[in-house]
Each structure stands twice: as C-alpha cells, then as structure tokens.
Amino acid sequence: MNNMHTIDFIHPEDATALEALQRIPMLPKVVKSFMDIGVEQLQTGLNMATKIKLSPTQLPELYNILPPMCELLDIKEPDFFLEMNPIPNAYAFGDTQTAITITSSLVEMMSKEELRGVVAHECGHIACHHMLYRTLAYMLANASGMVESLLSLAAPIHYALMYWSRKSELSCDRVAAYMVGPQTAISMLSRLAGGPKNITSKLNLMELAEQADLYDALCKSDLWNKVLQTYAVMNQDHPYTSVRVRELLKWTETPHYKSLTSSKRICPHCHQAIYEDWRFCQHCGKKL
Incomplete structure (x- = not known):
C-alpha cells in the first residue's frame, strides 16, 4: 500500500x-x-x-x-x-x-x-x-x-x-x-438494519451502538440466555449490526484511527476531504 x-x-x-x-x-x-x-x-x-x-x-x-x-x-x-x-x-x-x-x-x-x-x-x-x-x-x-x-x-x-x-x-x-x-460507514450499516434513508435518515447511531451493550448484558444475564444467543449466532457469517456499529465507533475514537487519517486534505475541485496518496478524487473523479 x-x-x-x-x-x-x-x-x-x-x-x-x-x-x-x-x-x-x-x-x-x-x-x-x-x-x-x-x-x-x-x-x-x-x-x-x-x-x-x-x-x-x-x-x-x-x-x-x-x-x-x-x-x-x-x-x-x-x-x-x-x-x-x-x-x-x-x-x-x-x-x-x-x-x-x-x-x-x-x-x-x-x-x-x-x-x-x-x-x-x-x-x-x-x-x-x-x-x-x-x-x-x-x-x-x-x-x-x-x-x-x-x-x-x-x-x-x-x-x-x-x-x-x-x-x-x-x-x-x-x-x-x-x-x-x-x-458514512456507520450510516451504511444502519441501512442494513433498518431500511432505506427515507425511513432511517434520523436514526440515532449512538443509541443503535448501545443496543450491542444491551445484547451483551442479555447474554451474560444467565446461562440459558447465553446458550440461546450462542445458538442463534453460531451459523451466522456476519455479526449483528449493533455490534458492528459499536466496534466501529470505538475504533474511530482511537489514536490509531486518527493517525491513519491525519494525512487528509481537501480536493480543489469539489472541496471534499481526500487522502494524501489519492491520484484522483473519489468524490468528483478529477485528477489531483
């Protein structure tokens, strides 16, 4: 890379x-x-x-x-x-x-x-x-x-x-x-959970992430709940949406993420945020 x-x-x-x-x-x-x-x-x-x-x-x-x-x-x-x-x-x-x-x-x-x-x-x-x-x-x-x-x-x-x-x-x-x-990444995930933008445009993303904590609490509340939820997820190849949102929010608050994105700059054509090593803008398609 x-x-x-x-x-x-x-x-x-x-x-x-x-x-x-x-x-x-x-x-x-x-x-x-x-x-x-x-x-x-x-x-x-x-x-x-x-x-x-x-x-x-x-x-x-x-x-x-x-x-x-x-x-x-x-x-x-x-x-x-x-x-x-x-x-x-x-x-x-x-x-x-x-x-x-x-x-x-x-x-x-x-x-x-x-x-x-x-x-x-x-x-x-x-x-x-x-x-x-x-x-x-x-x-x-x-x-x-x-x-x-x-x-x-x-x-x-x-x-x-x-x-x-x-x-x-x-x-x-x-x-x-x-x-x-x-x-954008989190709103993308929220669409998969709740449907198109005309329904979910005002979604509270923090509250969606908090559902993952409620889910964890349910799993830990007693052995039977843990067994039921383990059974429910064991054949799934994707994690549940609230878990994905929570994990992503946590990562984007870390110094690691902030250091990765510290080389952002602005496209002179469309004025959107871009990255230092882009050869052309992913927003407007023009060469940089």
Whole structure:
C-alpha cells in the first residue's frame, strides 16, 4: 500500500480467530478439496451467465466506484457484478479469481457515498487476505444437497469458519470507515438494519451502538440466555449490526484511527476531504 498496511485494519478478534482457525489439523485439506473441485470456476461461469458485469462502458456510474478503491488499497481489481435481487446485499468471492457482487436492492437503498462504503468493505476482504477462507465459509453458509450432507461431517470446521467470518467483517468495516469516513460507514450499516434513508435518515447511531451493550448484558444475564444467543449466532457469517456499529465507533475514537487519517486534505475541485496518496478524487473523479 502507499501510506498504509493491511495490519492497520485488522481487528484483534479477527486475528485471534484466524490463528485458531489455522490450527485446525484438517482445514488445509478441506480448503484444498473445495478449491480442487472447481468452486471458483463454477462461480465465475454463473456470474457471467446470470449477472451484469460492470465496466467503463457498462453502467459506468456503478463501475467507477471500484477502481479508486483498488488503487488506494493496492489490490488487483476484481470482477464487478450487479445482481437482480430484492435482498440488499454485497459479497466478495474467490481467491485467485476474485469478484464482488452488489444487488439491485442494495443500490436502490444506499446513497452514493454509502454504496462506496459497501464496495470499500468488500475490497477490504481482498486487501486483508480473507478471500481463501471466506470463499469456503460462503460455500458452507449456503450449503445444500450433497455439500450440506458433507457439512454435517465437518461441523467443528463449519462453526470455526463462521466464527472467524463474523470477526473478519469487523476488519472490513474499518476499511470502509477509512475510505469513506466513519459517519458514512456507520450510516451504511444502519441501512442494513433498518431500511432505506427515507425511513432511517434520523436514526440515532449512538443509541443503535448501545443496543450491542444491551445484547451483551442479555447474554451474560444467565446461562440459558447465553446458550440461546450462542445458538442463534453460531451459523451466522456476519455479526449483528449493533455490534458492528459499536466496534466501529470505538475504533474511530482511537489514536490509531486518527493517525491513519491525519494525512487528509481537501480536493480543489469539489472541496471534499481526500487522502494524501489519492491520484484522483473519489468524490468528483478529477485528477489531483
């Protein structure tokens, strides 16, 4: 990277969970087996056949979000797809053949800046070297048929992957906050919890973050509540929104975050905040 390193964004719980994951004896074999059966090739074909591949000449207003993110994070540009889906979502897939998909309802629900935050988050998975294990986690989380039957034989691996996957999201939320600012990154998360801007524009973000403390208190109130909430989350590959908001707010108040963003400057064309190593403004697109 130009002025940053991947380690700047890694959440401590992400690092700890990944270290535990890598100690599972069978995991390298499981990952290799999944990749050897052509998971990436299969998904690449499905992407090309069923989604719209964004490019400089195909819906450029969406595509143009991606290149500045890749440049700033110093990553190879993934394929970028738009998928018709009533569920607002975005996801990165693949290890050697990476791709990012955003859904039509996500585009409709998010402001332009929030959509940039979503793309930054997904690019964060690539920059943080999450993709190999995330691809396996994605396959397991969406398992059906034969894969679902095999999953029952590897339940410990599945739960370990889901646990790490949840923690990895916290790191990529940090990437989003760095790229688009904490307010935009947090409002992006709030949309996913409560819906479009016409409903959630006046959301109290601090109060949303405080829900995570209430959730923690509930989990700790007695053993049965802890068991119930552990059961509820164990198959989830994303942490709950209030937890994500709280963790992001905490990080953006640290000296570490403030030192990362201390090189901000102002675009002479649109007067928006930019970073020292940008070659062109991500807000107006003009060269700097």
